[in-house]
Amino acid sequence: MGKFTLLGMMLLMLASACGQTGSGKTKTGDVLSKPENPYYSNTSTTKLNLPDSVWKKVLPEDVYEISRHAETERAFTGKYWDFTGKGTYYCAACGNKLFRSDAKFASQCGWPSFFEQDNKNSTTEKPDNSLGMERIEVLCGRCGGHLGHIFDDGPPPTGKRYCMNSIVLDFIPDKK
Template sequence: MRDQQLFVTSGRRVTSALRHLPPTPHVVAMCADWESQALGAIAPVVLLLFVLLVVATQYTFTASCKDTRTCRVNFAEEELRKKLSPLEFHVTQEKGTEPAFTGKFAEHKGKGTYGCVVCQAPLFASQAKYDSGSGWPSFYNIIRANAVSHSKDRSHGMHRTEVTCGQCGAHLGHVFDDGPPPTGKRFCINSASLNFNPSAEEEGGAEAVEEAPVKPEL
């Protein structure tokens, strides 16, 4: 590396000196030759910096709190195996995926809030749910900032963005950039990772609760 730096520096000095000479064809050729060699010397350095930049960008997403051990709510595996169904455990703790069009919330249209089946944290408002035709519950927005975390998922030979619960780190699904306005996002979520809390209106209560408008948080 030091030899390359010295070569580039000396090359620049020589080229600068040559530029003060009359612009004869010979001098022009010498300048071009020195500049070509200097660029060849720094090319590996530029390539290395580019590779390092690409690698660094792979870690700009917020990792699951389970990966960083910063979850606000934690459960022992034994406790979760008793609390969750086999499918719920597989999806939320082992990053599984339920078959399309089989989840209980795939066609669900009730008014209320969808939360994490593990820790009950609110995740999505029913206002943000829409029919994407994918076979999984789809939402165009989260219920509030930091409700979920995002991380790169390179499993199964695909490049995806994993979505996990921001409170307990449970695997929820993935988010894609092919959703509707106003966010353009499609949160593709497993029904097995969700619970549902109906609004007072849905339950037939005397006082209907009007859902607050969903604002983009992404």
């Protein structure tokens, strides 16, 4: 295989490493119009085990596709990839507390990146061997929704990079 063909294949793999799809925008613009979701709570930690048909009814289409079908927004299109506000990030599907802004860092990968989760139960992980590579998928610890992937190229103190999709994150700023 020629070096240009190999280089082209490597660039294609990098561009699709997180399975990029979608535009990162909702049909109604930058503000998500959420249908009534009785399972959304910023305070409950009760595990949710709902059928896909229920999630399809209560989630906006873009949140549903990423959270329930492990799709990924395109790099550099999500509202939080370079956002620097101070506050807390929650799961957009169920309201579970995921990350604090003081654990967010500028990774320049095109997605919001964090070096640690809010607490040990915020997220869970599972092997992901899709796209012909080994990765670790990050799931919401409450609803099991896909959030993104974790890599070992983050900053101290953990050396981790939680590479998340903006679409499946809600942000609540700290009170002044």
